[in-house]
Amino acid sequence: MSTERVMVYGAAGHTGRFVIDELLSRGLTPVLAGRNEERLSALASRYDGLERRVVGVEDADRLREALAGITVVVNVAGPFLDTALPLARAAVEAGAHYLDVTAEQPAVQQLYDELDAPARSAGVSVVPAMAFYGGLADLLTTAALDGEPGADEVKVAIGLDRWWPTEGTRVTGDRNTAVRQVIRGGVLAPLESPAPTGTWSFPGPLGVQEVVQLPFSEVVTIHRHLQVGELTSHLNTAPLADLRDSSTPPPSAADDSGRSEQRFVVEVVVGRDGRSRSLACAGRDIYAFTAPIVVEGVVRLIDGRHQGAGALAPGQAFEAGDVLAALERSTDGFRLLESEPVVEPTCA
Known part of the structure; x- marks a missing residue:
């Protein structure tokens, strides 16, 4: 096992356990951390011998002490509006790299605004929304541009066949009340209200779906490092009914890995100089799939395959095509799909 220690903050949560398992599968040494001693102690039977550190984000001095000997911090403890900035700041001050898994636009923007210069001075990377x-x-868009610095237009579409939300997803949804942003005229701008709706022809297995503009943190990360004139981001409407129904259960394991049966398709269409290209992927379980994404980042930060220091977007910190190819090789059920768009998505 590697001597480099990786703190997983929020280790006792649903996504945290996938991240721990992924780190162990790569021969890395997780340090289990979080705010709740009882929940962390309950992990002892599953992860015997792994170090546990109990610390809240509200005590900056204790947080810095808890980061002693840590090479990379992975924050999976939402709401990230509450945890990202204090934990990332402590990581930078301790000389550790920081990654998180936030979908919250304001949390990402906070890190970019406040920690870029300190991270550069410390020689570490801060990469939210991995x-x-x-x-x-962000990775798909960067790869689709194939080295070009930007696009006239980018359309993102996320399709889920269902959504079993975790407790953390529900809490974060209640906490994150900020107006969502898109890119309009090359700058971040508020999403129209009501949000535009339309249809999107997804690659299989989803096909044509009703969608609504519902941008997540990819808007802020893409704006961070690519010159995009217009960016819209869509989610199919069917899983939103699951999310909004308080009786929808959390995800349940359908195999030994703990993954649920949920399926997803994500597609980006980039337009530049009158030409367009689409790049898409399909896979299983959005929470479980977050683990290999963020651990690909961890591995690259440890072995030096990243693009310098500072507060960076995923496709800015890491070579996008290489990350996606690695995910396709290592993740069961995940595949990349590429084609020239035939049926243009419509939104009104």
């Missing part, structure tokens, strides 16, 4: 929401669309 996850299914945010990072995946």
